Amino acid sequence: MAEASIEPTARQGLMYSEYLDRFRRSSEFVVIPLLALVASAALFSLFLMLVGKSPVEFFSLVWRGGFGTGFSWQNTLVRASPLIFAALCVAIPARLGMVVIGGEGALILGGFAAGAIAIPLVPIASNVLVMPAMFLAAAIAGGVWIGFVGWLRHYRGINETISSLLLFYIATSVLNFFVEGALRDPSDPNKPSTAPIGAENMIGPIPGTSVHWGLAFGVIACLLVWVLMNRTTFGFAARLTGGNVRAAQGQGLPVGKLVLVSCALAGALAGIAGYFEVAAIHGKANASLIAGYGFTGILVSFLARHNPLAIIPVAIMLGGIASSGGLVQRRMDLPDATVLVLQGMMFLVLLVSETMYGRLPFFKPKGTT
Amino acid sequence: MGDDAGFTTVLFAMIAGAIRVSTPFLFVSLGECLTEKSGRINLGLEGTLVFGAMSAYAISYQTGSPWLGVVVAGIAGMMFGAIHGFICKLPKVNDIAVGIAMMLFGTGLAFFFGKAYIQPAAPRLPSISLGWWSDDPQVRQALDVNPLFLVGIVLAIVLWWGFRNTRLGLIVRTTGDSAPAALALGVNVNVVRFLATAVGGFFAGVGGAFLSLYYPGSWTEGLSSGQGLMAVALVIFARWNPLACFGAALLFGAAGALGPALQSIGISRGYHFFNAAPYLMTLAIMILSISPKRSLKGAPGELSITK
Structure with a gap:
């Protein structure tokens, strides 16, 4: 009865303002992080001026070194690829309310597993067998590593932030232990490494570019994780668990399994990042795997508000900043840790900006509600 | 016979290590204990520790006074704690995430300003010899104690006593156990947590000064690999009791000394495995001592x- 009394024009007006409200509300999630980025750039400029350097020169060098030419774009995208995987390793557990920061450990072990399984396989098998075996070994190693973090969290009540970071240190020891010991390639006197996997087992670039396939895999992984988290029962259950564990348990959701599967999936993705580092860049597993991608990935995921689709552009942005590091270092005589300082400031300002949600009048729904 | 000599060497090295290596663990865990008692967690103490180490070394090199370095490291740590405390005070901000950000920011800043101080040698902190009664050089070496170690012991006792017996201790504990109860007592919860985080940062900064000015005794970028983080885990293990923090710090120090001690008697196989010992031990201790039930x-x- 009441519905019938609404005129068609009034109903249209209602829908319009609902649409506008939804737009206002979701634009909040884009505008506030962008404001935070601008504010952190301003803060960093202040920092540069305090140490007597020109912020204008810095940001123009970052632009030139990261995005200015086709060559720098390719460099940026090569760095964005592991960042995407590492950020997914943070974003998936974050949906369940977990802060996992040890993706670097899963990346290292994934790369190591890929390099290690290649040692016995390369002399006896063709690349049709070796490449999938390396890929799987990396995914399994990473999955088990972070899956263990999830197990500790759910079944032993151990804080996942601390345990995952401890496991990162253990992972570096595992890598060094084997690479400098039993699995060291004696024919390479310079840097302790596993035996080279050979050119035929390397994964090549995407045709027409010098960017390896890891980027394409990363973008596909982001799309799949988005579908998984937003369009499936699994994702719904995971988000429910993240919202309120007790309520989820009360509903009879298998919280333990959700935690385990999500963490294992997250770790597997980080392990795959390690696979691409070995199979597309280094050609063998060694200490070069410890490059900090896992830690920058934490920042990427937080900047993207743990949204898998937003991870792609954010990873490209931070990949660009990282790849311009060398140029900035040479031209401005700044230490290589400059990028770390900028990243730290971005992270802090972003977290401060969390407090603004729901407080700015512009984003408040104005229509019917 | 040779085995026996090797064994005593390792044993002494581990006792000496427990005394020498434990000090940064002790300071960071006492700082974290104070912060956590007020109901907030500061995971960023790893960054504070590294920055404290860098600033202490830089000041000691510039002024020639290592003790001034210790003070400056403490003040720098207090600033980091204050930033953490200020940000966490804002509504809707997650203290664990802020800790991670402070960890990255602190290490980044330390590496940025510390680049110039990697090479030069700064004056180090003196040690007090408590082994004068023994003729054995191993015993003497083991009992060469840094004054900061003794300060740490006194601090642990003072905190332990203070939490139980003083009005201030009661305020901190109430704030940590129930913010509404503290509010009802007329306590400003935010101010108490802010101060507890800042003072906790001061302790962690001093712990960093020990790293660069006494043992290992120089500034490098790999100076602290996770010691600040292990200290956070150590506080849980010590059940938020400052005296237990001291015992746990000794245990962690001994575990950290295992790798170098074995290397000193010629066992270098598995060096990386023994380097991982403190992390493995932290994890094992957490698994054994925490129950979800x-x-x-x-x-x-x-x-x-702990929720």
Whole structure:
């Protein structure tokens, strides 16, 4: 009865303002992080001026070194690829309310597993067998590593932030232990490494570019994780668990399994990042795997508000900043840790900006509600 | 016979290591203990530790006074704690995430300003010899104690006594156990947590000064690999009791000394494995001492990490 009394024009007006409200509300999630980025750039400029350097020169060098030419774009995208995987390793557990920061450990072990399984396989098998075996070994190693973090969290009540970071240190020891010991390639006197996997087992670039396939895999992984988290029962259950564990348990959701599967999936993705580092860049597993991608990935995921689709552009942005590091270092005589300082400031300002949600009048729904 | 000599060498090295290596663990864990008692967690103490180490070394090199370095490291740590405390005070901000950000920011800043101080040698802190009664050089070496170690012991006792017997201790504990109860007592919860985080940062900064000015005794970028983080885990293990923090710090120090000690008698195989020993031990201790079935004795009720 009441519905019938609404005129068609009034109903249209209602829908319009609902649409506008939804737009206002979701634009909040884009505008506030962008404001935070601008504010952190301003803060960093202040920092540069305090140490007597020109912020204008810095940001123009970052632009030139990261995005200015086709060559720098390719460099940026090569760095964005592991960042995407590492950020997914943070974003998936974050949906369940977990802060996992040890993706670097899963990346290292994934790369190591890929390099290690290649040692016995390369002399006896063709690349049709070796490449999938390396890929799987990396995914399994990473999955088990972070899956263990999830197990500790759910079944032993151990804080996942601390345990995952401890496991990162253990992972570096595992890598060094084997690479400098039993699995060291004696024919390479310079840097302790596993035996080279050979050119035929390397994964090549995407045709027409010098960017390896890891980027394409990363973008596909982001799309799949988005579908998984937003369009499936699994994702719904995971988000429910993240919202309120007790309520989820009360509903009879298998919280333990959700935690385990999500963490294992997250770790597997980080392990795959390690696979691409070995199979597309280094050609063998060694200490070069410890490059900090896992830690920058934490920042990427937080900047993207743990949204898998937003991870792609954010990873490209931070990949660009990282790849311009060398140029900035040479031209401005700044230490290589400059990028770390900028990243730290971005992270802090972003977290401060969390407090603004729901407080700015512009984003408040104005229509019917 | 040779085995026996090797064994005593390792044993002495581990006792000496427990005394020498434990000091940064002790300071960071006492700082974290104070912060957590007030109901907040500061995971960023790893960054504070590294920055404290860098600033202490830089000041000691510039002024020639290592003790001034210690003070400056403490003040720098206090600033980091104050930033952490200020940001966490804002509504809707997650203290664990802020800790991670402070960890990255602190290490980044330390590496940025510390680049110039990697090479030069700064004056180091003196040590007090407590082994004068023994003729054995190993015993003497083991009992060469840094004054900061003794300060740490006194601090642990003062905190332990203070939490139980003083009005201030009661205010901190109430704030940590129940913010509404503290509010009802007329306590400003935010101010108490802010101060507890800042003072906790001061302790962690001093712990960093020990790293660069006494043992290992120089500034490098790999100076602290996770010691600040292990100290956070150590506080949980010590059940938020400052005296237990001291015991746990000794244990962690001994574990950290295992690798170098074995290397000194020629066992270099598995060096990386023994380097991982402190991390493995932290993890094992957490697995053994935490149960999801019951809440932890002495845990502050407002703490996000134990929920």
